[in-house]
Amino acid sequence: MQESKIWLSSPHMGGDEIKFVQQAFDENWISPVGPHIAAFENELAAYNKVEHCAALSSGTAAIHLALIILDVKRGDEVICSSFTFSGSCNPVAYTGATPVFVDSERETWNMDPDLLEEAIADRKKKAGKIPKAIILVHLYGMPAKIEKLIKVAQKHGIPVIEDAAEALGSEFKNQRLGTFGDFGIYSFNGNKIITTSGGGALVSKNQAWIQRARFLATQARDAAPHYEHSQIGYNYRLSNICAGIGRGQLHYLDERIKQRRSVYETYRKAAAHRFHFPSEPDGHFSNRWLTTILVDPDKNNGIDREALRLKLESKNIECRPLWKPMHLQPVFRGAPAYRTGVSESLFESGLCLPSGSNLSTSDLDRVIDSLGVA
Ligand SMILES: *Cc1c(COP(=O)(O)O)cnc(C)c1O
Numbered sequence: 001m002q003e004s005k006i007w008l009s010s011p012h013m014g015g016d017e018i019k020f021v022q023q024a025f026d027e028n029w030i031s032p033v034g035p036h037i038a039a040f041e042n043e044l045a046a047y048n049k050v051e052h053c054a055a056l057s058s059g060t061a062a063i064h065l066a067l068i069i070l071d072v073k074r075g076d077e078v079i080c081s082s083f084t085f086s087g088s089c090n091p092v093a094y095t096g097a098t099p100v101f102v103d104s105e106r107e108t109w110n111m112d113p114d115l116l117e118e119a120i121a122d123r124k125k126k127a128g129k130i131p132k133a134i135i136l137v138h139l140y141g142m143p144a145k146i147e148k149l150i151k152v153a154q155k156h157g158i159p160v161i162e163d164a165a166e167a168l169g170s171e172f173k174n175q176r177l178g179t180f181g182d183f184g185i186y187s188f189n190g191n192k193i194i195t196t197s198g199g200g201a202l203v204s205k206n207q208a209w210i211q212r213a214r215f216l217a218t219q220a221r222d223a224a225p226h227y228e229h230s231q232i233g234y235n236y237r238l239s240n241i242c243a244g245i246g247r248g249q250l251h252y253l254d255e256r257i258k259q260r261r262s263v264y265e266t267y268r269k270a271a272a273h274r275f276h277f278p279s280e281p282d283g284h285f286s287n288r289w290l291t292t293i294l295v296d297p298d299k300n301n302g303i304d305r306e307a308l309r310l311k312l313e314s315k316n317i318e319c320r321p322l323w324k325p326m327h328l329q330p331v332f333r334g335a336p337a338y339r340t341g342v343s344e345s346l347f348e349s350g351l352c353l354p355s356g357s358n359l360s361t362s363d364l365d366r367v368i369d370s371l372g373v374a
Contacts, residue, residue, distance in 0.1 A: 006367060008318045009191040009290060012256065012358040017248030024244045032218070034240025040247050041201070047169075047250060048176040050184065050203045052210035055238035055246070056217055059165040059187030059200035063135065064091035065213045065236065066161045066183040066202060072097050072132045077123055077336075081111045081137040081144075081163070082325045083343035087187070088137050088163045089326055100131060101327040101337040104346070107281055110144030111136045112340055117152050119338040126336075134160050138167035138177050139323070140352075141193070141260075141289035142278065146172050146180045161185065165200070168193055169257045171285040178203055188242075193256050193289050193357075194249035196242040257287045259357035264288040266364050267353055271373040274299055290355045292322060294346070300372075305349050308371070315370045322350030 020036060029035065037055050045053040056062050072078055074096030080089040082101035092099040102119050105112040116134070123131055134153050138144050146162075153160045162181035164170070170177045178184025188199035202213050215221075220233025238246075268277045268291075275293035280286055295305040303311075305321065312319045324347050327337035354367055 003316050003366070006317045006354045006359070006363050007356060008320055008352060008354050009356050010358065011190050011195045011197075012252075012356060014248065014252040014255075016251050017245045020244030020247045021241055024241050029240040032237045032239050034243070036240045036243035036247055037238060040238070040243040040250075043247060043250050044186070044201055045203060047253065048179055048184075048203060050176070050179045051205050052207050053201055053203045054210050054213040054217065055243055056200045056202060056213070057236045057238055058087075058198060059163070059185050059189065060087040060091060061217070061234070061236040062185035062187075062200040062202040063088060063161060063163065064094050065216055065234070066185065067091055067095050067097070067133060068216060069209050069212055070133050070159050070161075070182075076132040077127055077129070079116065079119060079131045079134040079158075080326065081135065081139070082327045082337060082339075083109060083139060083323055083346065084137040084163070084326060085165070085323055086326065086329070086331075087165070088135055089332070092135070097132065099326070099332060099335050101325070101332070101335060103325070103327075103338060103340040104342040105145065105340070106342055108142050108144055108284065109139055109278065109342070109346060110142065111149060112342070113145050113148035113152055115338050115340060116149060120152070120156050120158070122338070123336070130156055131158055134158050135163055136160060136181070137163040137165075138170060140292050141167045141170045141287040142280070143167065143170055143172040143177055143284045143286065146177070150180055159183075165189075165192065166289045167287060169253055169287040173283045174285075182206070183209070188246055188249070193260065193287055194246070194253050196238065196246040196249065199238045199242050199246060201238075256357040260288040260355055261286075263355050263357070263359060263364065264291045267291050267293070267368065270368045271371055274371070274373045288355070290352045292350055292352050294349045295351060296349065303372075305351050309351055311372075312367070312370050315366070317354060317367055317370055319354065320352045322346050322352065
């Protein structure tokens with residue numbers, strides 16, 4: 001008989017979520033408005049120690065609104081991390097702008113600050129203008145070299161959107177990720193460290209920007225008793241029910257980070273002699289959203305990443321290759337790309353292991369057993 005499925009990263013409810021949802025039902029706030037939304041925004045802002053927060057329908061929507069507020073338009077260029085999930089750069093295409101991809105450095109696997117500097121200089125030369133914004137990602141929860149990246153951006157006066165979709169609760173020098181850039185975004189999709197079943201948030205120090213995000217997210221309705229519109233709006237608000245789930249989930253966020261870090265440690269202790277596990281550089285604190293390994297066939301009797309993935313899959317264990325770089329995606333063919341080769345080699349040899357905070361000891365034993373490291 002097939003053993004039960006072990007998922008890569010599945011939702012993990014703590015118990016308080018249903019109380020907030022029940023409250024929404026009891027008070028009949030079953031709509032995109034309601035008291036949980038503002039409460040969730042305030043609680044999330046307090047957790048991250050950031051001034052202002054808008055709760056939205058997804059992380060992708062949050063990035064889209066940030067770009068609109070930064071006035072990114074057709075003909076503009078926006079620099080993006082190439083090593084990421086498509087949700088972080090698709091919104092550039094929604095605005096009609098062109099993404100310009102910048103590759104990763106070896107240590108954190110995130111955007112290379114030196115290459116960012118080169119890319120900006122080259123865009124000046126080739127496109128005759130500097131990029132309108134930079135979207136930089138903290139992948140798998142690992143903080144990017146954020147200080148250096150922000151310094152480069154500031155030198156050229158380019159605003160930064162920090163994609164912390166995978167990095168809620170991660171820190172650089174004791175400051176939460178998502179709070180370094182002009183904007184930060186979070187995702188509460190079903191596979192993230194906490195979930196609202198689907199949702200996201202946009203944060204900033206700039207109150208006017210966040211107010212504008214809420215306005216745009218609710219169809220850009222002008223002040224009038226009837227429906228009056230002078231701008232194009234979007235239906236991007238988080239519902240009151242989902243915000244209720246989020247309020248409950250926030251109660252457990254610190255515990256979930258501990259659990260995910262402990263999953264990483266368990267794998268590392270069992271398998272560091274066979275696979276490469278990325279470590280945290282000084283000052284970097286990762287929520288370890290997903291445990292990632294690099295598979296070197298020379299150290300594993302010729303078994304490469306794909307052979308290992310198929311082996312785990314045959315044992316009903318869900319694993320996934322690392323993100324395929326955006327500059328290799330057919331849909332972004334033709335977009336300018338500045339490469340180091342790092343993301344391509346990570347995609348070749350990298351694997352995400354089951355990393356949910358709800359994995360049992362026996363689940364972890366089963367994965368370790370299947371890795372064949374004993
Ligand atoms: C999940 C994710 C997003 C998008 O978030 P959604 O809420 O799914 O729209 C963006 N960037 C990264 C890096 C992500 O992992």
